[in-house]
Amino acid sequence: MIIYPEVHLARFIKRPNRFIAECQLIDSGEIVTVHVKNTGRCKELLFPDTEVALSYQASEKRKTDYDLIAVKKVEEWINIDSQVPNQLASEGLLEKKILLPGLAGEICSLKREQKFGNSKFDILVETDQGEQAFVEVKGMTLENNEIGAFPDAPTIRGLKHVEELIKAKKIGYQCYVLFIIQFEKVKTATIHEKMQPSLAEAISLGQKAGVHVLAYSCQVSPATIDIQKQIPFELNQEFEDPNR
Template sequence: MVYPDVYRARFVCRPNRFIAECIVEETGEKVTVHVKNTGRGREVFLSNAEVALSYRPSPKRKTDYDLIAVKKGRQWFNIDSQIPNALAAEGLLDGTIELPGLNGEIASIKREKKYGNSQFDLFIETNKGQQAFVEVKGMTLENERIGAFPDAPTLRGLKHVKELTAAIHAGYQCYVLFIAQFEQIDVATINDEMQLELAQAVLLGQESGLQVLTYNCQVTPETIRVLKAVPFDLNQKFKQPE
């Protein structure tokens, strides 16, 4: 995935979860930008942090820029919450992302499929008649090369895990797919200190056959692409960033 017209900038502040104030390095102009992620991001949105802005002016927009990536230490973190679904669909189609236990080869992928009281990101049918749901979650929280989800409590995510577990009992194959929007990660887990109930729901889901997968990404200010599978371990302890 390639973003158009990307400019480097410095993060100033975040008045609310939808916008931020940044200073464009090339011009020194202070601009108000749309933040493409409503998560807290406290460990990356630091004063003077280097960020990447995509220039997308339009009469229908309130801001001319999207904040798409933040540099933490020596690596870039993509924070675009809309990109993981597209990366997942593309990765499944080109074979970069594999779904263990899927019966047959993928014949079709449909987006935003309703089931029960939820709408799952991907619905897959194979050439052998297997039907599967894949719920995709972007992961941007990291500390000491351990990735974790979520960075804020998510009732929607909890509902999805419970409904996926129910779908398994109805005969569907079900997956939670975390797209870690950064590269340097050794293992992924659930941030149980942030949301213990989610960790408990994932455990119950795994015991019923729910498969939880993580893939990392190579990220630059202008691009993001899926790299490879990363181990997911629900028992891995995660230390909150200071």
Template sequence: MIVEYPKVEVAKLIERKNRFIAHCYLPEKGEVVVHVKNTGRCRELFYPGVEVALSYQASATRKTDYDLIAVKKGAKWINIDSQVPNLLTYEGIRNGQISLPGLTGEIATIRREVTFNHSRFDVYLETDQDEKVIVEVKGLTLENQQIGAFPDAPTERGLKHVRELIELGQAGYRVYLLFIVQMADTQVATIHNEMQPALATTIAEGQRTGLEVLAYTCQVTPNTIEIKEPIPFDLTAPFINPNDDSAAT
């Protein structure tokens, strides 16, 4: 499945004002105010002059006419839309592009946004072999030296999800944590241990008790994104934070 954004133009970033708003320069229109579709820090991506992809989404109910959906890093584009990983996962599982290891049955039902206990999880499915499956999806946009790492800022919500996945796994569900790496050419995915050591520790605990952790890269252009291929998830992969001013990148 290819997600295609409408009316995309390439602009230059002037400044990211806050988590939600940025100012950009379009050659034929000058300065425009845009909505940033990712509330993460993305410090290594957002700097003055970088090329960004804007999707024209004008509406009477919107405060801005454009969504900022992708950023160019070197020669490649990185999609930063925090909503698209869930859609890619749902469609990818349905059409067989994303494989969930360990399942023996065929999908009988599949739904998005299902609540268990105190959390809403991204995908729930059941198979014809009575397997009950929960998939939590996380978008990954932080990368250095072909290693992708999550998160780029501490996430208590993400930690809570992993803890509850572990509990649900112990209750008999098959549980998966899936990272959608919103770029190509990443060789391995890991956890940004320096940013949130508790998340790495909790995932390691989950892996010992049945939590499956997966990662898939994406092919990205200024106006499209699609699932590309699975890559290894390795908690021991050495990640150097590109936003650490004291680190060599």
């Protein structure tokens, strides 16, 4: 579980650019400029007057004192911190909350940011039976009708990672794409094909080559996020973009 320090509730006002937003603290009424911990569009989440969660992390090295970490959508909190999925994935794998199908033996080593070809994969695990596996982690915050989808904007980096995983699989690594769904109420996860057809095609080729695609939902509160359970990943699931 990840627990954020000193969390305050606020109302979203506007987002001048992808890095910062202006919010009004509910307890004091003060208007503050905050760092948005997600460079994605989040257009379906960040509406004026929406309730948000801010973590106070003041430092002389920072330009803002607060991080915007979560957004309330109807009655559900959605974590939008793009740095949190890798940490949750690492903890989940070591604590056996996340299981990798087809992997022989028990995980005895986990390394972050491991280079392969022209990419760096998020995680490399090794087992006590000598098997090695790359795990590429992707955070998922886009939702509609309890269907989670990735991406909310085209990702060249994400496409390259899938293509590199296929190459790694061919030379003997076990390979996984792991979606960390940063909200709770979700029935299935999929690729937003209309947003990026090339990524959907690459995922399909990857699955045929033996790359596993997994999705896990999370329990989210304003101040916490933790792995909840595995969710079915269905590449052919229809998804209606709430932003269109």
